Amino acid sequence: EDGGGGGGGNNFTAAANSSIEYMYGAGCLPHDANSTECSFPNIEECITNFPLPAGCDRSWCARPWCYVDPDNCALMNRPTGDKMQHGSKHHRHYYSYATCGYMDDFTYTERLLSLRGRTIKMALNSNTGGWKGAYHPDGNFAPDGSDDGTVEKWQGPVVNFIRKAAVEGNFTLEVTRPPEWLEAQSKRFFGPSSFDYCVYAAALGYVDLCVASYSVTAKRASVTPFFETAEDAIYLVVPSDASDEGLTPEAFLESFLTVFRPFTWQSWLMIFAFVLPVLGLLMFFHERGAPGSAYQLTHPVMVQRRSKYDEEPQTTFEVRAIPTWKHVVNSLYMGLAAFFQESYDQSVVTLGGKINLLAISAFVLLVLNVYTANLAAILTDDIASGSIDSVEAAIREGYTFCSERKVAETVMELHSVPPDSVLPDPVDLGGDGKPGFNCPNCAARTRVFEHMRK
Numbered sequence: 001e002d003g004g005g006g007g008g009g010n011n012f013t014a015a016a017n018s019s020i021e022y023m024y025g026a027g028c029l030p031h032d033a034n035s036t037e038c039s040f041p042n043i044e045e046c047i048t049n050f051p052l053p054a055g056c057d058r059s060w061c062a063r064p065w066c067y068v069d070p071d072n073c074a075l076m077n078r079p080t081g082d083k084m085q086h087g088s089k090h091h092r093h094y095y096s097y098a099t100c101g102y103m104d105d106f107t108y109t110e111r112l113l114s115l116r117g118r119t120i121k122m123a124l125n126s127n128t129g130g131w132k133g134a135y136h137p138d139g140n141f142a143p144d145g146s147d148d149g150t151v152e153k154w155q156g157p158v159v160n161f162i163r164k165a166a167v168e169g170n171f172t173l174e175v176t177r178p179p180e181w182l183e184a185q186s187k188r189f190f191g192p193s194s195f196d197y198c199v200y201a202a203a204l205g206y207v208d209l210c211v212a213s214y215s216v217t218a219k220r221a222s223v224t225p226f227f228e229t230a231e232d233a234i235y236l237v238v239p240s241d242a243s244d245e246g247l248t249p250e251a252f253l254e255s256f257l258t259v260f261r262p263f264t265w266q267s268w269l270m271i272f273a274f275v276l277p278v279l280g281l282l283m284f285f286h287e288r289g290a291p292g293s294a295y296q297l298t299h300p301v302m303v304q305r306r307s308k309y310d311e312e313p314q315t316t317f318e319v320r321a322i323p324t325w326k327h328v329v330n331s332l333y334m335g336l337a338a339f340f341q342e343s344y345d346q347s348v349v350t351l352g353g354k355i356n357l358l359a360i361s362a363f364v365l366l367v368l369n370v371y372t373a374n375l376a377a378i379l380t381d382d383i384a385s386g387s388i389d390s391v392e393a394a395i396r397e398g399y400t401f402c403s404e405r406k407v408a409e410t411v412m413e414l415h416s417v418p419p420d421s422v423l424p425d426p427v428d429l430g431g432d433g434k435p436g437f438n439c440p441n442c443a444a445r446t447r448v449f450e451h452m453r454k
Helices: 043-048 080-086 107-115 157-171 178-190 194-204 218-223 248-260 263-285 325-341 351-386 391-396 405-417 442-450
Strands: 066-068 092-095 119-125 174-177 210-213 298-305 314-321
Touching: 043 174, 119 157, 119 194, 157 210, 174 298, 178 194, 194 210, 194 325, 248 351, 263 351, 325 351, 391 405
Parallel strands: 119 174, 119 210
Antiparallel strands: 066 092, 298 314
């Protein structure tokens, strides 16, 4: 008959139900509501204690369920042998909360009750940064505490979490280590990592629990389950902008040289050593000696002379020739000044000089426009490429990656980072020459930061 829950489970027939005492389990009803276990004999403890004992979680007492035929029920069901804690005495039947539209999920209670009174063999790996996992000054699998047992040396958020869990779950932690003879087998299967060594031992049952901050790789996850206490983010660390550290000589020099970046040094040499001097000399060539021009052949000079017979000096005016080198220097100067002032500030009277003036003005206009456009493009590109905020951006900029082996493998797989872009573990320092640091006798993540400082 239908269980009344609208589900896909089928109850026993009426004939089958008649063999069950008091019709226990027939139809969607809270059959456990009046059981001894649901009578709350320790109600005071459940009201006054915090945190609540695991036995106080009895939400299942009010949930309807019914017996079903497992061969004809596609919904979640369990044999009654698993239901002993709910007061059932019938081991040959199957029950289903799902048929009645309720959850059969008491994970929190069942987990705590399953650990109560047990001794958990725990092995601890030491992370380089204990702030994110576990840390011990003596390294992996070190015994917890001092010789007299008064000081707990293992520290870190994961260690603190498992200690609090032991107190709340009322179970004992036994700090141990994987068998030493098993390490050789672990190296054949995984590699030289001590973290892999602990995972291998946990997968085989030599330890119950490995505690640390692990990179959950596909191979590790394939041999044993992981309980993730927090997200282990991957951080992209890039060199900081020099402007964040104040004005340094290097930063000042780089900023100063930015004004010359729109043109190559060959272009600057052509402009200042050839084009501008030639245009200035051409102006001198066309204007030399023309009436009213700036390049006269002579000019009047006031001369004062005093003879031994004169009480006051005699002033006369003489016409003297102007040295050619002075006009040459002046023409070169005016050519450079025209470039920086964007105008030619001398009178021009000859036809050749006026044509040359047009040439100077056109050249200055074109050069300054191209200079401004190139400088704007350079500064825009610097702003766009100066901020590396993703792995993809670092790949585009051709950055070299420095990482611990497990993180390097993850980044290479997810972001298609070429292996030659990841620094290899130096063979001369005990590494294997492959991308990412994985040296067995050193702190791999410490080596990452050491290489980044170089």
